[in-house]
Amino acid sequence: MSTDRTEQNGNGTGSDAGTGSDAAVYVYGIVPSDVEPEDHARGVGEPPAEISVVRSGRVAALVSEIPLDRPLGTPDDLTAHAELLDGTVTVAPVLPLRFGAVLTDRDAVASELLEGHEEELVSALEQLDGLAQFVVKGRYVERTILQEILDENTDAAQLREQIRGQSEDATREARMALGEIINATIESKRAEDTRRTVEALESFDPMVNERPPTHEQDAVHIAVLMKLDEQDRLEDALRELAQEWENRVDLNLLGPMAAYDFITKSDPGEGG
């Protein structure tokens, strides 16, 4: 956890990050103005920069200073961005910005990002209050899923006989056909198992974002937005599903994290 929520309000824009022309301000996310970064909170950069806040009215931005002469996007940078926001979501609502948002200076953060959009930002933060995002990822256990497909699909089973012990060159067409069947079958199993997972989480009344698979053996990959304090019950529900799928799907839960998958602004420039 990297930020504290305090009762203190509207401090102005602070003075600890005067920026020259060779530096700029990296913005992580937007929070209610009573959020205070912990002393040890660190962000992107090498060495990692200290996190501060820029406040304006009822909203604030989590920021840090960065030099402009260094490209962003090392694994440490990416992790720092995510950890700050994911730590924050456990204590306060946060609107996460996509990685890589940089403005010229702190004044620009206050005047351009926060001031003109206060109502809109406050409204979004209110909607997120008490909620957090979780990601559910499942990966098929290869042996199990291949055997399942061979058992269910006679074409696949026949093709398997054809390639048995034969060289790849001699059986290329049969292998292509077999691989295509397997791939297509996994796709339909993925759709079904994703549906099953969403169904298992129905009682949380979550918002669900189906993510595209990141691997050809993905069984399920969804983000859900739900009550943060129901995390224990979520783990129970998924553990139950994981038991049902034992040795067939390796199921993982990530989170709580900021609501990256659920924040959209439709029209650029359209103020609040």
Add this chain to the structure above:
Amino acid sequence: MTIQPAGGGGGGGGGGGMARPNSSGLADVIDTILDKGLVIDAFVRVSLVGIELLTIDARVVVASVDTYLRFAEAVNRLEISDNEPKGLPDLVGDITSGGARHKTKGAIEAAGEKVSEFLGEVQQQREAAPRSRRRED
């Protein structure tokens, strides 16, 4: 601004061509923060600073000839191992993977990953690039 699913149709998560191999968890971070979240351009234009971002190839899972051939070979191997007599090799295999699993778990917990795991198995979240064939066997 609305709070609603952003939709999965963005063309897949990022990942892949990083300067160093993904450690467990990093791939998930990449999937999440590079193409999701609020885009600042929607709010701010004047003061936007373009900073160089290290190239990260978008990774889209597209079924390819490679994928098909890999699946076929996996089936071929499946059969071979099915015909092997069970015995010492299996036992050794179990012990080895059990030990490794523990180590993996320890390392991940030490790294402070917020990954809840089920069934006592930590999935090595090694997100292979499309052409990578590295898998655990």
